[in-house]
Amino acid sequence: MYKVLLVSVGHFFDSTAEIPSIFKRAGCIVDIFCSEKSWLKSNKFYDNWIEASEEEESFKYELADYVKKNPDKYNWILLLDEFTLKLMNNFIGDDQFLFEKLLPITKIENREVLSSKIGMSKACSRYNITTPRFINYSEDLSLDFIAQNLDFPILLKEDFSFSGLGVQYCANINEFKSCLEKVLNRTNLVLQEFIEGEDIGVEALFYEGQLVSYNCATIISYMGGKFSFTTRRAYYQDANLAKELKKLGESFGISGFGSIQYIYHKERNLYYLIETDLRSNSWMPYSKFTGKDIADGVKQIVNGKIIGDFSETTPLNKKIEIAIFDRDIRRCMKNKDLKGFILWGINYKGCWKFIPFYDTILFNRIFTKLYKDFFKIKY
CATH class of the missing domain: 3.30.1490.20 (ATP-grasp fold, A domain)
Structure with a gap:
């Protein structure tokens, strides 16, 4: 059976919590490599936990040692957050074995795009990818x-x-x-x-430079200002944007997740690439509600049959609204948004399906955090 190892050094990245569920839906055996307190461990969807240090200096040696001692144990190893990517990219150096096993790109000359805005901008210039x-x-x-x-x-x-x-x-x-x-x-x-236009958030899955699956979304609400993280999105498919993603994957040699941001300039009819973070994000598990489940993309990789058909474009009135429960509740708290609370309370548009009742471990940790956040609020 196809085996994956999911890795995260920080215990503060809640975005990793539901990633194991994607691979479980795809029928994989899922091992996790993280500390006791990690959000990656706060779910019921992994098979084995390999305990790791919270301390970065120890963590990088532990991970490298574990991978070298088990070179053929996993079909795929994915580093799930920015800190882990930056840590291991810097640590690996010229070690070709660890580069191929751990980093989410196949072209070593493009490793500068990992956790570096300068690196991403330089790579865009190199491959003639439209960016500000x-x-x-x-x-x-x-x-x-x-x-x-x-x-x-x-x-x-x-x-x-x-x-x-x-x-x-x-x-x-x-x-x-x-x-x-x-x-x-x-x-x-x-x-x-700064490009004036429509913000578009993208979650994508690539394999050896090939686009496997994606979802794109317009932004409905932010936690704070325009540059803060988002709490509600409207999801769809766009054949033109898919062409941009295919070029991006082939150019950079991406093999893994992509948390990507574009700005669409309507008058110029151009998609400007703003961010390319080659790691997971909190929206990816919600792809199961869009009809384009990333888990189906993982299944294609597991079966060795990547379909690669991205000709679909969603009609404007068919976009699917999705909210991340704990993020949006925090937004309501921060902004004293009574209407937002009420919408959650009355299950507006069936929004209760976004609450993780299906996973008691994750549910308990989320509500514990919300409880603590609530009583820290000063009115």
């Missing part, structure tokens, strides 16, 4: 140079950041100076032109 104009900031750059090479507004992005953290919007050169003063570590900053 950018420059890498250094203390040597003058404000005049920045103004001459980028059109404001721009985004100031810290190279390693996630969920909208480390991203600042700068409307003009004076706001840029003000935003820059807030950055403690100015190494590897990206200055990227």
